[in-house]
Amino acid sequence: FTCKANVLITTHHAHRFTGANFKCCIYCWVTDEEKQYVGFATLPNQVHRKSVKKGFDFTLMVAGESGMGKSTLVNSLFLTDLYKDRKLLNAEERINQTVEIIKHTVDIEEKGVKLKLTIVDTPGFGDAVNNNECWKPITDYIDQQFEQYFRDESGLNRKNIQDNRVHCCLYFIPPFGHGLRPVDVEFMKALHEKVNIIPLIAKADCLTPNEIKKLKDRIREEIDKFGIKVYQFPECDSDEDEEFKQLDKELKECTPFAVIGSNTVVEARGQRVRGRLYPWGIVEVENQSHCDFVKLRNMLIRSHMHDLKDVTCDVHYENYRAQCIQEMTSKLAQDNRMESPIPILPLSTPDVDTEKLIKMKDEELKRMQEMLNKMQQQMHDKEQ
Amino acid sequence: MAATDVDVFSNEEKRNLSLGGHVGFDSLPEQLVSKSVTQGFCFNILCVGETGIGKSTLMNTLFNTMFENEEASHYQNGVYLRPRTYDLQETNVRLKLTIVDTVGFGDQINKEDSYKPIVDYIDTQFENYLQEELKIKRSLFNYHDTRIHICLYFIAPTGHSLKSLDLVTMKKLDSKVNIIPIIAKADTISKSELHKFKIKIMSELVSNGVQIYQFPTDDETVSEINASMNAHLPFAVVGSVEEVKVGNKAVRARQYPWGVVQVENESHCDFVKLREMLIRVNMEDLREQTHARHYELYRRCKLEEMGFKDTDPDSEPFSLQETYEAKRKEFLGDLQRKEEEMRQMFVNKVKETEAELKDKERELHEKFEQLKRMHQEEKKKVEDKRGYLEEEMNAFNKRKAAAETLSLSQPVKKDKDKKNRSVNMENQSGVSASSSKVMMAKANVEPLNCQSWWQAIQCCTCLVHNATWRPGGLF
Numbered sequence: 001f002t003c004k005a006n007v008l009i010t011t012h013h014a015h016r017f018t019g020a021n022f023k024c025c026i027y028c029w030v031t032d033e034e035k036q037y038v039g040f041a042t043l044p045n046q047v048h049r050k051s052v053k054k055g056f057d058f059t060l061m062v063a064g065e066s067g068m069g070k071s072t073l074v075n076s077l078f079l080t081d082l083y084k085d086r087k088l089l090n091a092e093e094r095i096n097q098t099v100e101i102i103k104h105t106v107d108i109e110e111k112g113v114k115l116k117l118t119i120v121d122t123p124g125f126g127d128a129v130n131n132n133e134c135w136k137p138i139t140d141y142i143d144q145q146f147e148q149y150f151r152d153e154s155g156l157n158r159k160n161i162q163d164n165r166v167h168c169c170l171y172f173i174p175p176f177g178h179g180l181r182p183v184d185v186e187f188m189k190a191l192h193e194k195v196n197i198i199p200l201i202a203k204a205d206c207l208t209p210n211e212i213k214k215l216k217d218r219i220r221e222e223i224d225k226f227g228i229k230v231y232q233f234p235e236c237d238s239d240e241d242e243e244f245k246q247l248d249k250e251l252k253e254c255t256p257f258a259v260i261g262s263n264t265v266v267e268a269r270g271q272r273v274r275g276r277l278y279p280w281g282i283v284e285v286e287n288q289s290h291c292d293f294v295k296l297r298n299m300l301i302r303s304h305m306h307d308l309k310d311v312t313c314d315v316h317y318e319n320y321r322a323q324c325i326q327e328m329t330s331k332l333a334q335d336n337r338m339e340s341p342i343p344i345l346p347l348s349t350p351d352v353d354t355e356k357l358i359k360m361k362d363e364e365l366k367r368m369q370e371m372l373n374k375m376q377q378q379m380h381d382k383e384q
Numbered sequence: 385m386a387a388t389d390v391d392v393f394s395n396e397e398k399r400n401l402s403l404g405g406h407v408g409f410d411s412l413p414e415q416l417v418s419k420s421v422t423q424g425f426c427f428n429i430l431c432v433g434e435t436g437i438g439k440s441t442l443m444n445t446l447f448n449t450m451f452e453n454e455e456a457s458h459y460q461n462g463v464y465l466r467p468r469t470y471d472l473q474e475t476n477v478r479l480k481l482t483i484v485d486t487v488g489f490g491d492q493i494n495k496e497d498s499y500k501p502i503v504d505y506i507d508t509q510f511e512n513y514l515q516e517e518l519k520i521k522r523s524l525f526n527y528h529d530t531r532i533h534i535c536l537y538f539i540a541p542t543g544h545s546l547k548s549l550d551l552v553t554m555k556k557l558d559s560k561v562n563i564i565p566i567i568a569k570a571d572t573i574s575k576s577e578l579h580k581f582k583i584k585i586m587s588e589l590v591s592n593g594v595q596i597y598q599f600p601t602d603d604e605t606v607s608e609i610n611a612s613m614n615a616h617l618p619f620a621v622v623g624s625v626e627e628v629k630v631g632n633k634a635v636r637a638r639q640y641p642w643g644v645v646q647v648e649n650e651s652h653c654d655f656v657k658l659r660e661m662l663i664r665v666n667m668e669d670l671r672e673q674t675h676a677r678h679y680e681l682y683r684r685c686k687l688e689e690m691g692f693k694d695t696d697p698d699s700e701p702f703s704l705q706e707t708y709e710a711k712r713k714e715f716l717g718d719l720q721r722k723e724e725e726m727r728q729m730f731v732n733k734v735k736e737t738e739a740e741l742k743d744k745e746r747e748l749h750e751k752f753e754q755l756k757r758m759h760q761e762e763k764k765k766v767e768d769k770r771g772y773l774e775e776e777m778n779a780f781n782k783r784k785a786a787a788e789t790l791s792l793s794q795p796v797k798k799d800k801d802k803k804n805r806s807v808n809m810e811n812q813s814g815v816s817a818s819s820s821k822v823m824m825a826k827a828n829v830e831p832l833n834c835q836s837w838w839q840a841i842q843c844c845t846c847l848v849h850n851a852t853w854r855p856g857g858l859f
Binding site for chain 2: 092
């Protein structure tokens with residue numbers, strides 16, 4: 001539509017940020033109602049313009065056993081093929097496999113908005129026969145990114161800080177079981193205070209709607225029971241309209257999302273859609289009655305991407321930073337205590353023999369002191 | 385009574401005779417069949433797979449019965465085997481079916497020992513049978529055979545390959561039991577993916593030397609179907625006990641929003657193939673293989689362990705009985721020796737502890753005595769000191785008294801006070817001893833409000849000067 005200043009408004013110069021009453025763009029200062037106003041209502045537009053120029057970045061981690069469809073889902077989410085020449089290991093090679101961290105970075109653009117997307121993959125998680133502490137490489141990686149950012153932030157030149165912190169972790173729960181397994185619980189408990197965890201039910205096309213509901217209830221129950229803090233959607237503002245609130249409520253009740261991914265395009269109902277072709281029917285990835293893929297995409301990309309980044313910066317990173325500083329100060333305090341008036345003794349704990357000797361000598365000293373006092377007293381008395 | 389030696393002429397040539405008429409021994413198979421039908425059949429299935437993969441559902445589907453089963457939890461400490469025996473009947477054939485479930489398989493974080501309970505269970509069943517076979521009075525006829533005839537290994541439908549746990553477990557089991565690998569919950573794999581998946585699994589099994597059960601192809605009647613089935617391994621199955629209306633029939637199926645997966649539809653899954661092979665065609669062969677191959681292998685290993693050998697052409701044939709007895713004696717002797725040792729050790733330990741206790745007791749006694757002595761000494765010292773102090777006090781008091789009387793009676797009797805250095809009296813006016821008594825008396829009658837004894841003495845002197853006194857009286 002053309003605004004009052006006769007400038008053609010495209011969605012670039014969107015007006016939706018200024019609220020219901022104003023319809024203005026960055027070029028015209030005239031409102032619909034021709035009211036007198038100051039003009040800072042264009043601030044959202046300015047923010048919009050600057051951010052488009054700057055570009056965004058987002059780091060997404062995917063974790064889960066191999067064969068859960070992680071790569072397929074990522075490809076479906078971002079409609080690209082990130083895993084072109086991947087080599088999968090044999091069962092024999094996986095018996096003693098360790099977890100690796102692999103980063104794929106892509107620059108994608110949509111309607112002028114640039115996104116630098118980093119996908120952190122964790123091949124080998126849960127694949128070995130002995131999976132004790134298989135999440136350690138993952139927690140170490142996340143901590144490393146925090147530490148890197150902390151250092152950069154405390155540095156002198158802060159112009160071009162690269163933010164490699166992990167903003168979100170999608171955890172894939174296998175649909176074959178009756179709920180969470182011990183390795184799922186341990187992984188989430190190790191990570192829930194370092195990163196936003198979004199649990200997903202993978203390969204949901206092996207569950208009927210009833211089974212999905214049962215499994216979701218069971219998983220939610222177990223998450224509560226074990227005290228796992230997964231990512232919570234923020235409450236919507238009270239002045240949003242009812243429809244939005246209803247959608248938000250439905251979204252929250254749908255967690256954990258049961259997803260299906262696909263790398264192939266099939267023909268269904270006269271359209272070409274992403275889906276899986278079976279002898280008994282076609283599963284459409286973007287069909288809301290088939291799976292929660294659309295909900296996940298909307299939540300992750302269309303509405304809550306920035307909130308995920310905010311929570312990472314404001315909560316998880318701050319926690320890490322506070323902890324780091326506390327450790328540093330407590331170490332300093334310890335070091336300060338060491339510099340007391342007594343000349344610095346060797347810091348190694350003295351062995352038992354010397355300690356005994358010291359004790360004996362102390363006691364002797366005390367005894368002699370006492371005797372001295374007694375004698376002094378006696379002399380004093382005698383003089384009297 | 386020993387049998388008499390009979391000359392045996394072994395006729396190397398066997399002659400084929402043709403019969404002149406119908407003798408009737410062609411009914412032998414029927415006789416065998418009717419005997420076994422009256423006896424009843426026995427079949428034992430072991431299901432190995434992770435929790436929730438669909439083992440119980442598949443059993444229910446296969447045998448078209450609802451075997452009671454609660455949902456297993458994921459939080460078991462280890463792997464447990466849970467055997468359940470059921471009596472089924474179809475037409476006039478009775479089947480004693482035992483289904484053994486692996487509870488907790490694949491749930492632990494460290495799965496290195498997961499295969500052990502399974503191997504132990506299989507070995508125990510073999511051992512029981514062996515024991516029964518070796519008994520003197522045995523009844524194999526009535527024996528309830530619990531040896532596992534078939535192990536269905538449930539593979540998770542990841543679409544990539546076998547899991548590391550699957551490979552490790554199947555390698556441990558392939559020499560002990562017939563394994564048929566099946567792909568569980570196969571309605572999550574599309575046809576093309578399934579084809580690739582099957583090829584990958586079979587190649588992994590072959591390259592790692594895992595011997596799965598091959599359907600027998602030596603019997604012409606079933607060789608063709610068996611051979612084709614061998615090519616379809618592993619079977620991709622779907623299980624369901626719920627019925628869904630398809631067309632105008634109610635079939636066992638799973639209802640999805642995008643379609644209905646029919647269990648018995650061959651284009652949907654391999655369930656029908658599995659049922660054919662497992663139950664309708666090769667059940668008896670499975671039992672035979674278990675007995676002739678796996679059990680015999682176990683038996684041979686076990687007996688070799690115990691020290692038996694097969695008959696050598698050079699040496700005397702070993703009698704199982706004799707060797708058994710000899711081994712038994714040896715073991716008993718060992719046992720007795722061990723018992724003796726333990727008893728000896730126990731006696732020694734008791735002696736040692738007694739000696740230690742005695743020592744400790746003695747020490748304590750000594751300490752006590754020592755402390756007592758010290759205490760006595762201290763007491764004595766204190767008493768001495770006390771006595772000394774008292775003496776001093778007395779002496780002091782005496783001197784004090786002496787000094788006072790002296791200062792009261794005579795002004796210049798310092799010499800008497802020579803002893804009494806501590807009581808340094810500076811009164812020059814001495815008072816005589818007798819007069820001091822009077823003074824004292826007076827002082828006692830009239831309380832003097834003086835602050836110190838020096839003042840008191842002064843007052844007394846005043847009194848003396850003031851008062852008039854006559855011997856024998858006081859006013």
